[in-house]
Amino acid sequence: MYHHTETTSIKELERAIYHEYPDREDGQAVLTIIHARGTSQYEGGGTEHPSTDTRFRNIIRQYSRTNTRTLTVALETPTKKYTDFTLKEVNNLYEISNTEAPTLSDLPHFTGISTEPLDSKAHKESLRRLLDEIDSRIRAIPSITFSNDATCSAYVCSFLTQAxxxxxxxxxxxxxxLLRGRHGHGKVDYAIEALAEDGSRHVLAVTKVKHEDYRKGLAQNLVQLEFISDKRNSSVPLRAYGIVTNAIYWFFVECTIDQSQESGDRPKFRVSKLKDIINYAKDTWGVEAESVLGQIVWLMRKMHSEILERELQLKKQKFTTSEQSAPSARTVGKMQRV
Structure with missing residues (x-):
C-alpha cells in the first residue's frame, strides 16, 4: 500500500490491518511499530507506540529516507483494563515506593500546591456559575446518593467545566x-485537552471519579498519566496531571518523564491530598468549593504551561525529519503482516 507521508494516519493503517484480519477489530488494540536492529535512529531495535499521526508520519519519513522498505507492525491488546490495576501492582510496575503495599502516605508528595485567586471577571463568573450549579444539585440530589460514581461525577463535572x-x-x-497504552486501556472519566497547531489534541490531564477506594482510583490514574506523558525521543521533561476525587476529597497527581535522566522513560509520580474537604451538608460548602476551584485552576495553569513544551517538541521533530528526508520521500511501500 502506498500513501503520501503528509496524509497517512494511524487509523488508515489500522483499517488496512483490520481489512486483512477482521477478527482483530475489537476496538481495544494498540498499534505497535517494531524497529529492526540497525534502523537509523533505532540502532538497538525495540518497539514504539505512536500516539499521534504526526509521530507516525515522522517514523514513515525516516524509514523512507533510509530506504527501509519494510515496516513491521503489530496490533497488541493490553493485558489489563485500567480498572483492573491495584496500587500495589502499579507501585511494582513503576518502582514508585520501596514499600511493597504502599498507602497514599508512602508515595512521593506533590508539594507546592497553591490556590489561584479568583479575582478577575472570568474567575468570578466561573465561581458564580459553579456555586449556582452545586446549589441546584444539593437541592435536587439527596446526599445519600454520593455512594455511587454517577452522582459524584455530576458534581465533579461542574468544577472541571468552570475551571x-x-x-x-x-x-x-x-x-x-478512550486511552490505549502499552500497559492498559479503557475510558477515562474526564480528559483535559489542548488543541495543537497541526489539529491534533494534547491530553494534558485525566480525572478519575471514585466514590470509594481511592487507592484503586489512584492506581488507574497513574497508569493513564504514564501513557499521556510518554513521548519517545523527547529532549525535554514532559508532565501530565491527574485528579482523583469523589467531589468531597480531592487528590492531585503529577507525572514526569525525563528522557535525559537515568530513569529514562520510567515515570516519576507525586501525589497529595488537598486540605479542603467539601461537606455539602453544611453551610460552609461554598467557601470550601471556592478554595477547591482555585486549586483546580492553579493545576490547570500548570497543564496550560505544558502546551508550549509539547508544541516545541512537535516542531523539533518535524524540522529534524524535514532536514533528513528526501524531497520525494514516500511512505513505506511494503508492510510486513504480523
Whole structure:
C-alpha cells in the first residue's frame, strides 16, 4: 500500500490491518511499530507506540529516507483494563515506593500546591456559575446518593467545566475519552485537552471519579498519566496531571518523564491530598468549593504551561525529519503482516 507521508494516519493503517484480519477489530488494540536492529535512529531495535499521526508520519519519513522498505507492525491488546490495576501492582510496575503495599502516605508528595485567586471577571463568573450549579444539585440530589460514581461525577463535572472556561477555549474537557497504552486501556472519566497547531489534541490531564477506594482510583490514574506523558525521543521533561476525587476529597497527581535522566522513560509520580474537604451538608460548602476551584485552576495553569513544551517538541521533530528526508520521500511501500 502506498500513501503520501503528509496524509497517512494511524487509523488508515489500522483499517488496512483490520481489512486483512477482521477478527482483530475489537476496538481495544494498540498499534505497535517494531524497529529492526540497525534502523537509523533505532540502532538497538525495540518497539514504539505512536500516539499521534504526526509521530507516525515522522517514523514513515525516516524509514523512507533510509530506504527501509519494510515496516513491521503489530496490533497488541493490553493485558489489563485500567480498572483492573491495584496500587500495589502499579507501585511494582513503576518502582514508585520501596514499600511493597504502599498507602497514599508512602508515595512521593506533590508539594507546592497553591490556590489561584479568583479575582478577575472570568474567575468570578466561573465561581458564580459553579456555586449556582452545586446549589441546584444539593437541592435536587439527596446526599445519600454520593455512594455511587454517577452522582459524584455530576458534581465533579461542574468544577472541571468552570475551571476550563477560565482558559477561554485553550483547554477543553472530554468525558469518557478512550486511552490505549502499552500497559492498559479503557475510558477515562474526564480528559483535559489542548488543541495543537497541526489539529491534533494534547491530553494534558485525566480525572478519575471514585466514590470509594481511592487507592484503586489512584492506581488507574497513574497508569493513564504514564501513557499521556510518554513521548519517545523527547529532549525535554514532559508532565501530565491527574485528579482523583469523589467531589468531597480531592487528590492531585503529577507525572514526569525525563528522557535525559537515568530513569529514562520510567515515570516519576507525586501525589497529595488537598486540605479542603467539601461537606455539602453544611453551610460552609461554598467557601470550601471556592478554595477547591482555585486549586483546580492553579493545576490547570500548570497543564496550560505544558502546551508550549509539547508544541516545541512537535516542531523539533518535524524540522529534524524535514532536514533528513528526501524531497520525494514516500511512505513505506511494503508492510510486513504480523
Amino acid at each position: 476550563v472556561l477560565i482558559f477561554n477555549g485553550e483547554l477543553t474537557l472530554e468525558p469518557e475519552r
